[in-house]
Amino acid sequence: MENEARVAINSAADIVTARQKGRTMATEMGFDGSDLTLIATAISEIARNIVTHAKSGEISFAAMNHGGKHGLSIVARDAGPGIRDVNRAMEYGYSTAKGLGVGLPGAKLLMDEFEIESKVGNGTKVTMKKWLR
């Protein structure tokens, strides 16, 4: 089993690649059923966020083992324009790109842990985790 993987996001087609990679890794780790779908959907949302706002970036996946607790960590990084108001961007229904405004807050709802760091002009980093139950 691979413990780490990385998918470059340069176009909308890479969104599918990223979520498939994440799903494969999560399956190998023992996630099943609805968790796999929740993980794949969350990856889809953050990958699309990169394509829409930053054009390119990457998503990396890592298997975590914290004292016997296993989980999947997913990190999305881009060097895009950054988010001026992170709190606003995390509001459900708020979008600067004519979307539904569901992407980032939605991904947070689907995962167990979610963190976002962003600086204007310095890109955005989203870290999200799902623990095996």
Added chain:
Amino acid sequence: MRVPILKQGDCLIASVQSVLSDADLLELRDDLADRVGQFRSRGVIIDVTVLDVIDSFATRTLSACAHMLRLRGAETVIVGIQPDVAFAMVQLGLTLEGVGTALDLEEGLDYLDRFSKQKLKHGK
């Protein structure tokens, strides 16, 4: 991959065969809008049984597609949303409001049948 669209009486059936990229979804929407005119279809079934992810973009596109087709005179029903996918959609707050849904192809055809009868009855 392009989604094949079959004509069945006055209905169109778009049967999604594999995962769809954003571009594929938009192409499906545009193809259906064209075909509804070409075949003078009254109903459209979009079978999404094989989709393992329906995210906010897919939901928005399917919803826009259904509303566009309604403006073109055809009722749309989306069939085959898997239980896990439905769960994820609800978690995301995506409900496909105002869009017809049914369990599978058979129920979808039944839905369109009932819809057209109802329309006749009310003379709309």
